[in-house]
Amino acid sequence: MREGTIIKQMDLGGSRIVFRYPRWSDLPQYLKMHNEFYREQTMTCPQKLDRARGCRKLTGVLTEIETGQARWLFLEIDGKLRGEGFARKRGANYAVVGLALMQECRGLGLGEEMMLLLEDESRKLHRYRLYLEVWAANQPALSLYKKLEYKETGRKPDFMEKASGGFSDLIEMGKKIRRKAVK
Numbered sequence: 216m217r218e219g220t221i222i223k224q225m226d227l228g229g230s231r232i233v234f235r236y237p238r239w240s241d242l243p244q245y246l247k248m249h250n251e252f253y254r255e256q257t258m259t260c261p262q263k264l265d266r267a268r269g270c271r272k273l274t275g276v277l278t279e280i281e282t283g284q285a286r287w288l289f290l291e292i293d294g295k296l297r298g299e300g301f302a303r304k305r306g307a308n309y310a311v312v313g314l315a316l317m318q319e320c321r322g323l324g325l326g327e328e329m330m331l332l333l334e335d336e337s338r339k340l341h342r343y344r345l346y347l348e349v350w351a352a353n354q355p356a357l358s359l360y361k362k363l364e365y366k367e368t369g370r371k372p373d374f375m376e377k378a379s380g381g382f383s384d385l386i387e388m389g390k391k392i393r394r395k396a397v398k
């Protein structure tokens with residue numbers, strides 16, 4: 216795997232959309248994106264990143280890829296980092312998947328595209344059982360996963376206190392994907 220390798224690119228409404236592997240030079244935009252996720256309190260980014268933390272986190276991403284523990288995809292729109300997703304090996308035979316897109320590029324079909332690409336990346340890791348966790352209160356993510364035929368496999372009731380008050384369940388979901396030829 217080479218840093219920055221483009222996995223898929225397309226045009227959407229005049230914008231250039233690129234899904235690619237991360238690279239070290241992503242650091243400044245990576246920090247910006249994560250701190251945006253942190254500000255929004257998405258599940259994927261519970262911690263504010265200063266430069267040192269960001270360096271450690273991106274190093275971790277690149278190390279996981281290099282050692283074959285995971286595949287990460289970055290979403291770039293017109294040259295700007297706008298989202299990320301991962302498929303990480305867990306246990307002997309499954310992978311955990313997850314993703315987050317910046318607010319302004321949601322609802323355009325890119326989350327769905329990213330999930331399908333992550334399924335392909337899981338195949339490259341020879342993992343055909345996928346697993347994820349999602350807050351019951353996160354309707355967009357829950358709908359996306361259901362659309363892609365992830366099924367609920369477990370639930371931790373009232374696991375998260377919502378900023379708006381009350382609690383939300385943590386839902387565990389899984390899916391078996393077909394083994395098809397790796398591109």
Ligand SMILES: CC(C)(COP(=O)(O)OP(=O)(O)OC[C@H]1O[C@@H](n2cnc3c(N)ncnc32)[C@H](O)[C@@H]1OP(=O)(O)O)[C@@H](O)C(=O)NCCC(=O)NCCS
Pocket residue numbers: 257258259313314315316317320321322323324325326327328348349350353354355356358359360362
């Ligand atoms: C969840 C997320 C990745 C979805 O990505 P997206 O690009 O907005 O989704 P898409 O445009 O590809 O939509 C695909 C499907 O997701 C569902 N969906 C997307 N936005 C939705 C919304 N606002 N309300 C309900 N369902 C929604 C729909 O089922 C949609 O299919 P449809 O267009 O046929 O109705 C995105 O909202 C996000 O990054 N959220 C913040 C981070 C996060 O919550 N990550 C998941 C943690 S578990």
